[in-house]
Amino acid sequence: MQDSPDLGDRGDAVCVVGAGASGLTAIKNLRELGFAVDCYERETSVGGAWNWRHDRSPVYAGAHVISSRPLTEFPDFPMPDTWPDYPHHSRILEYLERYAKHFGLGEHIWYGMEVAGIVPVDDGRWDVTIRSTGGGTSRVQRYAAVVIANGHNWSPVTPEIPGEFAGQVIHANAYKDPSRLRGRKVLVVGGGNTGCDIAVEAAQHATRVWHSTRRGYWHSPKYIGDRPADQVHHRRLPSMLRQWRYRRTAADLTRWGVPAPEQAPNESNPVVNGLLPHYLAHGRIEAVPDVARYDGAAVELADGRRIEPELVITATGYRPRFDFLAPELLDCDEHGRPDLHLHAFARRHPTLAVVGLVQPSAGVFPLAHWQSVAVARWLRLRITDPERAAAVQQKESTRPLTSWSRRKAVPTRRYWFEVDHVDYLRALESLLNEMAAA
Amino acid sequence: MSDLLRFEDWSDPVPPAEREVISRLPGGDRLSEGDRERPPLLFVSGHGAWVFAEHWLGHAAGRGFPAYAVTPRPGGDPRAQVHDVVQVAASLPRQAVLVGHGAGGRVVARALGRYPARAAVLVAPALDGWAALGAALRSNPAGTVPALLGGRPRFSARQLFGPEFPAEQAAAHVERIGVRPRAELFGRTSLPEPAGGPPTLVVGTPDDRVVSRPALDRAAARYGGAPLLFPGMGHLLMLETDWAEPIDAILDWLDKELPH
Numbered sequence: 001m002q003d004s005p006d007l008g009d010r011g012d013a014v015c016v017v018g019a020g021a022s023g024l025t026a027i028k029n030l031r032e033l034g035f036a037v038d039c040y041e042r043e044t045s046v047g048g049a050w051n052w053r054h055d056r057s058p059v060y061a062g063a064h065v066i067s068s069r070p071l072t073e074f075p076d077f078p079m080p081d082t083w084p085d086y087p088h089h090s091r092i093l094e095y096l097e098r099y100a101k102h103f104g105l106g107e108h109i110w111y112g113m114e115v116a117g118i119v120p121v122d123d124g125r126w127d128v129t130i131r132s133t134g135g136g137t138s139r140v141q142r143y144a145a146v147v148i149a150n151g152h153n154w155s156p157v158t159p160e161i162p163g164e165f166a167g168q169v170i171h172a173n174a175y176k177d178p179s180r181l182r183g184r185k186v187l188v189v190g191g192g193n194t195g196c197d198i199a200v201e202a203a204q205h206a207t208r209v210w211h212s213t214r215r216g217y218w219h220s221p222k223y224i225g226d227r228p229a230d231q232v233h234h235r236r237l238p239s240m241l242r243q244w245r246y247r248r249t250a251a252d253l254t255r256w257g258v259p260a261p262e263q264a265p266n267e268s269n270p271v272v273n274g275l276l277p278h279y280l281a282h283g284r285i286e287a288v289p290d291v292a293r294y295d296g297a298a299v300e301l302a303d304g305r306r307i308e309p310e311l312v313i314t315a316t317g318y319r320p321r322f323d324f325l326a327p328e329l330l331d332c333d334e335h336g337r338p339d340l341h342l343h344a345f346a347r348r349h350p351t352l353a354v355v356g357l358v359q360p361s362a363g364v365f366p367l368a369h370w371q372s373v374a375v376a377r378w379l380r381l382r383i384t385d386p387e388r389a390a391a392v393q394q395k396e397s398t399r400p401l402t403s404w405s406r407r408k409a410v411p412t413r414r415y416w417f418e419v420d421h422v423d424y425l426r427a428l429e430s431l432l433n434e435m436a437a438a
Numbered sequence: 439m440s441d442l443l444r445f446e447d448w449s450d451p452v453p454p455a456e457r458e459v460i461s462r463l464p465g466g467d468r469l470s471e472g473d474r475e476r477p478p479l480l481f482v483s484g485h486g487a488w489v490f491a492e493h494w495l496g497h498a499a500g501r502g503f504p505a506y507a508v509t510p511r512p513g514g515d516p517r518a519q520v521h522d523v524v525q526v527a528a529s530l531p532r533q534a535v536l537v538g539h540g541a542g543g544r545v546v547a548r549a550l551g552r553y554p555a556r557a558a559v560l561v562a563p564a565l566d567g568w569a570a571l572g573a574a575l576r577s578n579p580a581g582t583v584p585a586l587l588g589g590r591p592r593f594s595a596r597q598l599f600g601p602e603f604p605a606e607q608a609a610a611h612v613e614r615i616g617v618r619p620r621a622e623l624f625g626r627t628s629l630p631e632p633a634g635g636p637p638t639l640v641v642g643t644p645d646d647r648v649v650s651r652p653a654l655d656r657a658a659a660r661y662g663g664a665p666l667l668f669p670g671m672g673h674l675l676m677l678e679t680d681w682a683e684p685i686d687a688i689l690d691w692l693d694k695e696l697p698h
Contacts, residue, residue: 075442076634081451102528102532102533104533231448231450234449236446370442425443426442429441
């Protein structure tokens with residue numbers, strides 16, 4: 001249902017999908033290199049996952065960031081130095097709103113508009129189908145390039161547990177505040193950061209708390225002495241020494257019945273929660289194994305034990321979704337995992353990139369910033385010096401995967417986009433240098 | 439130095455500090471819609487925010503630019519001073535134009551690597567510490583020799599003001615320059631590439647006894663241009679009798695570079 005059969009040709013303009021943190025930094029950095037940008041945002045405001053007003057936002061009332069300010073903020077727009085080390089989610093939204101206003105990004109964003117289709121046409125250009133979120137008419141615009149920044153924490157993954165459960169089951173994305181935990185017996189499923197946060201909130205409010213985890217993780221405290229732990233871990237040291245220090249402070253919680261971590265501490269992004277060991281040690285959280293099946297009022301665990309929670313919260317993560325384009329454009333495998341150079345550049349489509357699709361050992365914003373700087377410079381170089389661009393592409397194709405990706409140990413969804421903050425920035429920096437060299 | 443790997447900032451962030459910020463906004467303290475169009479200006483001088491508050495801030499506000507001046511923390515090392523400037527710039531409602539004077543020019547030149555300014559203006563910037571030191575030794579050896587020995591330089595009125603400037607007023611100003619640039623500011627580390635490639639203007643005077651004419655030319659060449667010169671003035675252009683000329687030229691340049 002198109003308004004008109006004519007294509008709106010936007011010339012050299014770039015289309016950005018989504019106005020969350022990654023989309024905002026993509027707009028800013030593309031604009032900085034002189035590109036016209038149209039950003040489409042399905043919601044009516046910026047902030048993406050950090051905007052609790054959005055139905056797809058996964059944040060809950062008690063959510064604070066798990067990397068400290070210097071490792072969380074955009075590198076060219078610091079958060080106020082008077083803010084707490086680990087700001088509350090509402091401050092992150094305030095920060096993103098200020099970023100958008102400061103750099104005048106709003107005028108490039110079309111709110112309430114959803115990208116419904118992205119189709120390659122001649123010369124690396126793209127036809128993007130846009131429609132208003134409420135339904136209605138759609139239109140097609142032609143762009144020189146597309147940058148996808150639609151986030152990867154909004155489509156919940158629910159575990160398939162056989163049997164019928166008489167109590168209530170919700171996914172963590174529907175968990176907003178502890179009021180629904182008060183006075184109830186609660187089972188939290190999932191050992192990631194969200195699962196551990198909710199288990200801790202349950203320990204503070206519920207009558208009884210079971211925490212079911214299938215895999216073990218390394219657990220990092222938020223503080224080592226009076227210093228944020230990630231600041232201690234990001235001293236300038238050879239990476240072996242940094243990892244050794246990390247190993248010294250990360251805890252495995254096998255003492256309290258939590259499964260042992262399957263990978264080395266540096267191979268996966270840590271769970272950062274200083275209170276989980278505290279409540280395990282107090283006996284307020286009981287660690288239990290995987291859930292085998294539901295049976296009426298009871299939940300049967302993998303070890304045969306039966307528990308009777310009133311509320312089950314599955315904190316089993318989210319999956320990335322790119323419903324608006326053919327999976328092969330991003331070289332997605334049968335599980336939906338895209339295969340992108342540096343988790344950002346489509347391998348066979350030089351004018352298609354994804355920003356923010358990383359699971360780093362520190363904050364995502366700095367990586368999304370430098371990714372979008374790299375994307376903008378790449379798109380600029382293709383125009384100004386196609387020969388050099390070809391040479392850069394050739395060189396990049398030989399960059400070893402292991403130099404920037406950590407996805408080896410555990411082949412689960414949580415580790416698809418695992419990167420080490422420092423190694424990944426090193427890889428991006430060398431790409432930026434290649435593009436800058438005269 | 440790596441732009442991406444900021445171990446020092448990650449592991450040892452600059453702690454917060456009180457920062458003096460003086461502002462003069464168009465139409466009083468309330469911005470009207472039309473004035474929002476012009477970007478805010480953030481002035482930085484090695485001598486403190488007050489040197490801009492005398493004339494330039496109010497004049498810029500009168501021409502429609504929200505004008506701010508910051509005094510980076512007294513006694514702060516260069517890294518902390520750059521942090522202070524970037525913190526204030528990021529706190530402004532819109533992307534700011536950074537204006538640095540003297541040793542503040544060097545702070546701004548470094549801050550430009552950390553913050554994508556809308557534009558940058560370097561007024562008599564002491565970018566090259568050694569050249570500034572040489573000029574200071576020639577015009578005021580008694581006040582400068584202590585700096586060589588690790589102390590703080592002392593300025594003289596003759597060094598900072600043009601020959602026309604009333605001696606009494608000059609003496610009062612020199613008295614007021616309580617916070618003198620520290621000896622560290624006379625260093626000579628390389629300056630970063632400005633983030634986002636902002637348009638940059640270098641302004642100065644050929645009669646400056648702190649920042650020499652060749653130093654101005656080098657500073658301008660560094661940012662791809664020629665300096666805009668105002669003969670007959672001293673280093674502290676914003677306090678001279680003819681203070682309006684350079685600031686008007688700067689604002690004209692901004693209006694031309696940043697059409698709104």
